Amino acid sequence: MNVGKAGVIMLTYLFIVFIAWMLLSTPFESTISGFEGMGGLAGDELDTQVSRSRSVFNMFFGGMAVVPLIWFLIWVMRREPDWGFR
Numbered sequence: 001m002n003v004g005k006a007g008v009i010m011l012t013y014l015f016i017v018f019i020a021w022m023l024l025s026t027p028f029e030s031t032i033s034g035f036e037g038m039g040g041l042a043g044d045e046l047d048t049q050v051s052r053s054r055s056v057f058n059m060f061f062g063g064m065a066v067v068p069l070i071w072f073l074i075w076v077m078r079r080e081p082d083w084g085f086r
Helices: 003-035 043-078
Strands: none
Touching (some): 003 043
């Protein structure tokens, strides 16, 4: 696969990940914020878990974007020029 085609595929993938994050972040945030501020004995623990859930959600989508991007950059940089002598 040539670099141009792989670059277009990578940009398309990043666009899809970004759109998925935009579409899923609002319902996730609404669901999680519903648990926030609930009183009772487990109020502090629940608030801690809510903030952790937000962090995990954002790190998941960040990983979905960064890991393939780093792999793509390594793949592009490892290609050596062809020094074919005849």
